[in-house]
Ligand SMILES: Cc1cc2nc3c(=O)[nH]c(=O)nc-3n(C[C@H](O)[C@H](O)[C@H](O)COP(=O)(O)OP(=O)(O)OC[C@H]3O[C@@H](n4cnc5c(N)ncnc54)[C@H](O)[C@@H]3O)c2cc1C
């Protein structure tokens with residue numbers, strides 16, 4: 001849920017609305033906001049499943065430190081969604097375990 | 109790519125920004141670097157009015173202070189490098205940096221000021237990994253910066269200032285705060301903050317803790333219970349609270365990995381958050397030319413972070429001969445006076461004492477190593 005009116009903060013700067021695709025579902029988002037914020041606003045709280053226990057994980061530190069929030073974004077696994085800005089048309093997938101690693105990632 | 113600077117400030121929170129302003133305005137070539145897309149550190153999530161004296165911006169909200177500091181940085185000619193993580197720091201002050209997750213570079217500096225802030229502590233209990241359990245700071249970021257409500261019904265764990273302030277901010281954002289639980293038999297943070305949320309009907313349960321969080325793939329309820337004098341749960345006191353958000357406000361730990369890497373000596377000061385790089389009154393660590401300021405040098409608050417940032421800046425300026433010793437002394441005197449004021453009273457005295465311990469530990473280490481430099 002988005003906070004439309006706030007008693008202290010000025011109105012949210014009008015952002016550009018775009019669509020992203022989360023596990024095939026179209027989700028409205030603001031360009032530039034973290035992917036995690038767009039998902040949470042849309043009621044999506046489960047971002048990935050852990051490798052061994054297959055437990056769900058979501059948003060935890062919001063700072064890019066804990067890696068709880070990693071998802072597969074545009075085919076790249078383990079992207080920290082709390083610090084990665086939304087771009088229109090992004091394809092975001094709930095990640096299972098460590099995800100599928102591409103060559104480009106492996107060669108880092 | 110390789111870059112050079114007189115002073116490299118790592119971290120653009122209140123401490124780093126003030127260090128940048130102090131050094132930049134006296135003519136040093138300064139780079140302030142931060143991993144985030146925007147500077148300000150924790151300041152931009154702080155939307156309440158600050159206490160203290162006029163000169164510490166009492167009555168001004170954190171994010172407004174942030175705007176002001178950014179403006180001053182610009183005036184002082186500080187170069188701001190954002191979306192840049194410092195991943196390593198050598199004792200010769202070569203910093204390894206990755207920009208925008210892609211390009212790699214090094215920055216060499218004559219002096220380094222570490223202002224890397226703190227990270228939130230976590231707490232483990234059955235269900236702590238369920239989506240909907242998060243750091244109080246994470247909730248604050250979500251609602252105050254991204255304007256998304258982290259939950260509709262919340263339980264806050266911990267009654268320190270972060271727990272109390274974030275509870276109030278949750279209420280402001282339109283989230284019901286069901287309770288604040290505190291394992292100690294007293295509220296940790298400022299009374300005014302506690303009273304403010306109590307007046308709004310929030311239960312502050314002292315001698316209570318969270319025992320478990322339950323739900324199907326997300327938080328649905330929390331079980332809290334009373335603790336005895338040894339902080340152990342008392343059977344039969346459990347009660348279930350229906351919530352979709354559980355915030356952890358159980359303290360902060362100084363972020364000082366870079367100081368370890370550069371070879372700084374540490375001491376353990378639990379009242380200031382744990383291991384802290386030893387430093388002197390002028391914020392210089394045991395590695396000459398390397399300074400530390402703000403939460404990284406022991407958890408305090410934004411106002412002290414700003415003063416410490418300036419103090420570190422003055423030290424760097426003096427040793428680089430941008431200002432005279434007399435000028436440095438007079439600036440230091442003023443800042444130390446401010447810090448003394450900020451570290452007074454029931455919430456300040458202990459910080460003053462701990463800081464004094466840090467200074468004297470620093471001295472011991474330096475004497476052992478054969479005098480000061
Ligand atoms: C959730 C939370 C709420 C708080 N609320 C209040 C409050 O209401 N009032 C108050 O007075 N104090 C509050 N505090 C205390 C707060 O720590 C201080 O107010 C102040 O922000 C400390 O300033 P700082 O400059 O030391 O650190 P920070 O503001 O934390 O800034 C440090 C910066 O350094 C960056 N950084 C760290 N490591 C690296 C690296 N390796 N490379 C690049 N960049 C790096 C970080 O991303 C961050 O931007 C709060 C703290 C937290 C965590």
Ligand code: FES
Pocket residue numbers: 058059060061062063064065066067068069070080081082083
């Ligand atoms: S929530 Fe911790 S890294 Fe994203």
